[in-house]
Amino acid sequence: MFEGNMETKTTYNPRSPAVKRLMREAVELREPAEEYYVQPLEDNLFEWHFTIHGPPSTEFEGGIYHGRIVLPSEYPMKPPNIIILTPNGRFETNKNICLSISGHHPETWQPSWSIRTALLALIAFMPTPGNGMIGALDYTVEERKALARRSHSWQCPVCGNISNLFRKRSKSSLCIDESMMNKIVNKDEIREKTGREELEGQTDAQNSELKKSKDSSELKEAVEAGQESNQSRHVVEDSLKVK
Amino acid sequence: MSKKQLSAVFVKMGDKVPTTKYDPNVNQDELIMKQQRLIEKEIMDSIPLVGDKEDFSSLEGEYDGDDIYKQKVKNLAKNYKYIRRTRPDGNCFFRAFSYAYLEKLIDDREEFNRFRELAAKSKENLVALGFPQFTVEDFHDTFMEVIDQVGKHHSVLSPGAPAGEDLHKVFNDQGNSDYVVVYLRLITSGQLQRDSSFYQHFIEGARSVEDFCHQEVEPMYKESDHIHIIALSTALGVGVRVRYMDRGDSAEVIAHDFPEGSLPQVHLLYRPGHYDILYPH
Numbered sequence: 001m002f003e004g005n006m007e008t009k010t011t012y013n014p015r016s017p018a019v020k021r022l023m024r025e026a027v028e029l030r031e032p033a034e035e036y037y038v039q040p041l042e043d044n045l046f047e048w049h050f051t052i053h054g055p056p057s058t059e060f061e062g063g064i065y066h067g068r069i070v071l072p073s074e075y076p077m078k079p080p081n082i083i084i085l086t087p088n089g090r091f092e093t094n095k096n097i098c099l100s101i102s103g104h105h106p107e108t109w110q111p112s113w114s115i116r117t118a119l120l121a122l123i124a125f126m127p128t129p130g131n132g133m134i135g136a137l138d139y140t141v142e143e144r145k146a147l148a149r150r151s152h153s154w155q156c157p158v159c160g161n162i163s164n165l166f167r168k169r170s171k172s173s174l175c176i177d178e179s180m181m182n183k184i185v186n187k188d189e190i191r192e193k194t195g196r197e198e199l200e201g202q203t204d205a206q207n208s209e210l211k212k213s214k215d216s217s218e219l220k221e222a223v224e225a226g227q228e229s230n231q232s233r234h235v236v237e238d239s240l241k242v243k
Numbered sequence: 244m245s246k247k248q249l250s251a252v253f254v255k256m257g258d259k260v261p262t263t264k265y266d267p268n269v270n271q272d273e274l275i276m277k278q279q280r281l282i283e284k285e286i287m288d289s290i291p292l293v294g295d296k297e298d299f300s301s302l303e304g305e306y307d308g309d310d311i312y313k314q315k316v317k318n319l320a321k322n323y324k325y326i327r328r329t330r331p332d333g334n335c336f337f338r339a340f341s342y343a344y345l346e347k348l349i350d351d352r353e354e355f356n357r358f359r360e361l362a363a364k365s366k367e368n369l370v371a372l373g374f375p376q377f378t379v380e381d382f383h384d385t386f387m388e389v390i391d392q393v394g395k396h397h398s399v400l401s402p403g404a405p406a407g408e409d410l411h412k413v414f415n416d417q418g419n420s421d422y423v424v425v426y427l428r429l430i431t432s433g434q435l436q437r438d439s440s441f442y443q444h445f446i447e448g449a450r451s452v453e454d455f456c457h458q459e460v461e462p463m464y465k466e467s468d469h470i471h472i473i474a475l476s477t478a479l480g481v482g483v484r485v486r487y488m489d490r491g492d493s494a495e496v497i498a499h500d501f502p503e504g505s506l507p508q509v510h511l512l513y514r515p516g517h518y519d520i521l522y523p524h
Binding site: 015016017018020021024028074076077078107108109110111112113114117 | 374375377378379381382385417418419421422425429457458461462463464465
């Protein structure tokens with residue numbers, strides 16, 4: 001067992017599509033994005049740790065939440081399992097989260113989704129009602145706000161202090177993903193945002209439009225598929241219609 | 244611990260949900276998932292993804308004491324010499340179709356060239372339709388590798404095992420085999436969405452073509468119906484003849500050609516819920 005990292009890494013079968021795919025995703029996700037940072041553990045390509053920012057203009061704003069993504073050996077044929085570790089008041093900690101994009105719903109998972117899709121869906125789902133779904137919590141707004149504040153001092157036994165993880169990143173001028181998130185999560189936000197976006201440079205705006213439309217259609221599928229709770233489905237659907 | 248053992252441990256860790264390190268409680272979902280895995284494992288252990296070519300008599304043996312089916316098998320035997328079985332995992336149409344077609348391409352260089360060109364271009368078409376580029380590329384790369392493995396046998400200088408053996412190996416490797424299935428599912432979905440006004444008529448209920456694709460075409464293990472076959476055979480320009488064998492009265496085993504009026508390049512046997520490959524005389 002004490003062969004060192006170099007040794008253990010070489011034991012993955014590089015011809016296995018799951019290994020190839022996960023290595024590709026690791027490269028794609030190497031840089032922290034504005035609202036998430038996710039990487040595989042050094043010694044296990046099939047377990048990743050993520051850190052997400054609570055969605056803005058919700059009771060989770062300002063919170064930082066950490067968790068694990070455990071990939072089945074059949075990934076991407078079967079969905080990732082998502083486990084949140086930081087207390088947040090929306091999802092139970094240390095339990096498989098029940099989302100259409102997670103391990104609870106292998107029948108709705110699509111292999112063309114990725115770890116990134118799963119994380120964006122997780123963020124989009126935080127402000128939706130739990131409705132008694134497996135592992136869902138319905139804490140009050142105040143309780144969630146308190147947990148968001150407390151989240152900064154939460155420590156991961158593997159990654160350490162999670163609030164440091166995002167700081168590695170230099171601030172970029174425009175965050176495409178953030179504006180996309182707001183479209184999905186909060187309608188009122190969009191009106192404010194649209195004004196701001198119009199001020200951005202022509203090329204930037206065009207590029208981000210292109211990326212946004214693709215991102216949101218991918219995410220829309222992820223969010224819609226197999227979602228049992230009608231209420232939260234409609235919340236998400238309605239906000240998606242506003243483009 | 245040897246490297247091999249170590250890698251086995253890691254695969255297991257990826258498989259286990261969640262590890263005891265964080266969650267000491269066993270929950271019900273896990274038990275259900277475990278049981279489902281057990282059933283899947285039983286099928287996996289007993290039936291290969293794609294089996295060996297079997298003489299037609301093996302099919303006859305399946306229906307001892309069942310006169311209706313026996314008669315049908317006899318009729319079928321007039322046209323077909325061998326059968327090749329596939330694992331019933333909901334992907335059998337896609338797997339049977341691609342295996343049978345690629346096997347045919349081993350001996351047909353002209354058709355191979357046509358198909359390779361079409362396959363190479365297919366990725367851009369899917370991305371243009373809005374499929375996520377990053378993952379489509381992943382599946383497309385493997386798909387092209389499998390095709391090129393068939394093509395390499397067209398070169399006289401190519402060393403190694405006979406082409407058929409290589410193909411058989413690739414299709415029985417779960418990872419690569421499933422990647423081919425995923426890519427064909429994406430092509431099928433792309434075709435349905437590109438020509439949605441036509442395919443809408445085939446969909447029952449109020450579902451849109453897009454919803455149908457997300458629910459019945461793109462996810463793995465979802466069984467295929469006429470609409471999947473029409474879309475895929477049209478998208479690839481490959482004729483498929485499906486022989487439908489059910490408990491109906493006619494002694495004949497009805498043949499359907501997809502797309503209608505095409506020259507069949509692949510022959511499949513359909514028995515309720517499952518497709519196998521047929522080889523004509």
